[in-house]
Amino acid sequence: MNDLAKTTLTSMEVAQMVGKEHKNLVRDIRRYCEHLNETKIELVEFFKESTYIDGKGESRPCFMVTKKGCEFIAHKLTGQKGTEFTARYINRFHEMEHELVTASPSEIPLGELASYLKAMDRVAHRQNLAPYKIAENFKKVSAQFGVKLTDDFVKVPEHKQMDLSDFADDKE
Helix, strand or coil: CHHHHHCCEEHHHHHHHHCCCHHHHHHHHHHHHHHHHHCCCCHHHCEEEEEEECCCCCEEEEEEECHHHHHHHHHHCCHHHHHHHHHHHHHHHHHHHHHHHHCCHHHCCHHHHHHHHHHHHHHHHHCCCCHHHHHHHHHHHHHHCCCCCCHHHCCCCHHHHCCCHHHHHHHC
């Protein structure tokens, strides 16, 4: 739940942002979930059912709303309300992303680092980066997160190690 909380908003926060009673937003989200289920679209990409403890100490239903879920809700709203909510959730997710980026390495879960490196690897391969360049990038990111890799982790090909100043003497 801790990792999820860093990348989602609670339906209570969303209800406050859109100016709706929480119970009405929960009702709407349940309806969205039914529609998504019918089309076999993964709910967890948008909403994850959860609970919270209210002021009386009782457990109440709520949802953890992902960025996609907020976008989904925003598309259902029109006019001033829709514009206002879109701006608020965008700002809120940017705040959360900034908190994750500025967190100390010990606060970043290893699974999140692994996911980031995997995504970075896909991009690097799509861009046809040389393997040693991919390794250099991995080493830099790993170091930023406090993960030490051996000095010989990056092996630069010999043809990239040649110094052109060696050939300057031949021209004279």
